[in-house]
Structures are given as C-alpha cells and as structure tokens.
Amino acid sequence: MADDLSAVGRFLYEAGTLKHARRTGWWMAGVHDPESVAEHSWRTALIATVIAKLEGADPARAAYLAVWHDTQESRTGDVNHLGKKYAPAGDPQEVTADQTAGMPEVLASAVRELVAEYEAKESPEAVCARDADKLECLLQGIEYKAQGYASAQRWIDNSRDRLVTRTANRLADELLAQGPLDWLRTALGEGKE
Numbered sequence: 647m648a649d650d651l652s653a654v655g656r657f658l659y660e661a662g663t664l665k666h667a668r669r670t671g672w673w674m675a676g677v678h679d680p681e682s683v684a685e686h687s688w689r690t691a692l693i694a695t696v697i698a699k700l701e702g703a704d705p706a707r708a709a710y711l712a713v714w715h716d717t718q719e720s721r722t723g724d725v726n727h728l729g730k731k732y733a734p735a736g737d738p739q740e741v742t743a744d745q746t747a748g749m750p751e752v753l754a755s756a757v758r759e760l761v762a763e764y765e766a767k768e769s770p771e772a773v774c775a776r777d778a779d780k781l782e783c784l785l786q787g788i789e790y791k792a793q794g795y796a797s798a799q800r801w802i803d804n805s806r807d808r809l810v811t812r813t814a815n816r817l818a819d820e821l822l823a824q825g826p827l828d829w830l831r832t833a834l835g836e837g838k839e
Contacts, residue, residue, distance in 0.1 A: 653748030660720045660745070667719055669786075671726035675797040677790050683719050686782055687712065693785075693817075694771075694778035700813040703770035711764045711775040714757060718742060738765055777814035780805045785821055792826045 664684040672680030691712040698708035716724075718741035725735040742761040746754035764772050784805035790798040802822075809815050 650748075651750070653746075654750070654753065657745055657749065661717060663720045664717070667724055670724045670729070671801065672786075672790065672795075672798075674726065674728070675787075675790065675795050675801060677795050677798070681786060683716050683724055686786070687716050689785070690715065690775070690778045690782045693781050694775045697778055697781070697811055697813045697817070698771055698774040701770065701774055701811050703774050707769075707771040708774040708778070711760055711771055712778050714742075714760050715764050715775060715779060717745065718761075721745065773810055774814075777809050777811045780808050781814050781817060781821075784818055788821060789826045 664687070665682050667683045668680045669683060669686055670680070691709040694708040694712040695705035697703075698705040718736065718738045721741050721744070722735045725733065738761055739758070742758055746757050748754075749757075763769055764775060766772060767776060784802050787798040787802040787805065791802065806818050806822075809818055
C-alpha cells in the first residue's frame with residue numbers, strides 16, 4: 647500500500663463538491679432546485695446494478711463504472727447539451743488523469759481504466775451503466791413532470807430514445823406506466839386491486 651494518500655484526500659474533498667453541483671439541464675425545464683450530480687450518480691449506480699443483474703452482466707462492475715461516470719464534473723461542471731454546442735466539456739479521460747495524478751498508482755490506474763471503459767461503451771457493464779445514466783434522467787424527468795414541470799417531457803423522451811438494453815427499455819415502459827408515489831401507495835396497502 648502506498649504511504650502517501652494526500653492526493654486521495656484532496657480528491658475526496660473535491661468529490662464532495664458534486665453534492666452541491668446542480669444538473670444544469672433541468673434549469674432549462676424550469677426546475678428551480680434541480681438534483682445534484684452526486685444525487686444523480688447515486689441513483690445511476692443503483693439502477694446500473696439492476697440493469698446489469700437482469701442483463702447477465704456484473705452488477706458490481708456496472709455500479710463501479712456508474713459511481714465514477716460524472717466525477718470529472720467537479721472540474722468541468724455539468725455542461726448541458728446546449729452548452730456543449732458552444733464550449734465542449736473536457737475529455738473525461740484527460741480530466742480523470744489530472745484528478746488521479748499523485749494517487750497511488752494501483753488506485754490511479756484503476757480509476758483511469760474505469761473511466762476509459764465507460765467512455766468506450768463496449769463492455770456489457772459499460773452499456774448497462776450508460777443505460778442507467780439515461781434511465782435515471784428519464785426517472786428524474788418523470789418526477790419533475792409530476793411536480794408540475796411540464797417541460798421535463800423533453801428529457802423523458804430524449805432519454806427513452808437513447809436506451810440500448812432490453813432491460814432498460816422494459817424498465818422505462820414500467821416507469822412511464824407508474825407514478826412517482828405508486829411505491830408509497832403500495833407500501834401503505836393502498837395499491838390497485
């Protein structure tokens with residue numbers, strides 16, 4: 647084990663900024679207090695485990711990829727699609743290389759490999775993690791729409807159209823057929839009969 651963990655410590659503080667970094671695309675839908683990048687990443691990782699398990703991929707690996715998929719945004723910010731048209735975000739692999747500089751090599755290389763795998767979109771786990779990213783956006787859009795943000799429909803539709811796996815597509819259909827509080831009604835025994 648490497649003795650110097652100062653770069654790791656700095657990164658952990660840096661990662662904490664993602665709890666305060668807002669997902670900026672939602673502002674265009676009129677959402678006043680959108681989810682943070684950290685909140686998005688947490689549910690994305692959870693969804694990645696579900697998709698991967700049902701797709702026959704490694705759920706732990708898919709979640710691992712999902713946890714790291716937006717960590718670069720602590721440096722680049724969450725640049726929405728319109729913003730990328732004018733100011734493309736930094737290359738995630740280059741940002742990750744900067745973020746992991748000085749870390750013990752065993753850790754730095756593992757993180758760099760994760761980000762490269764996610765960006766390559768080739769492994770079953772990367773495909774599942776990327777679908778989880780889109781499905782989380784769809785799910786968040788449904789929740790915002792239920793709160794009165796009608797413009798969130800654009801994010802729901804765009805996310806739905808970009809899903810790849812059979813499981814993610816089936817989950818999208820299921821989520822679209824339910825409401826955000828159906829889980830609560832069921833838990834309270836008020837479900838449909």
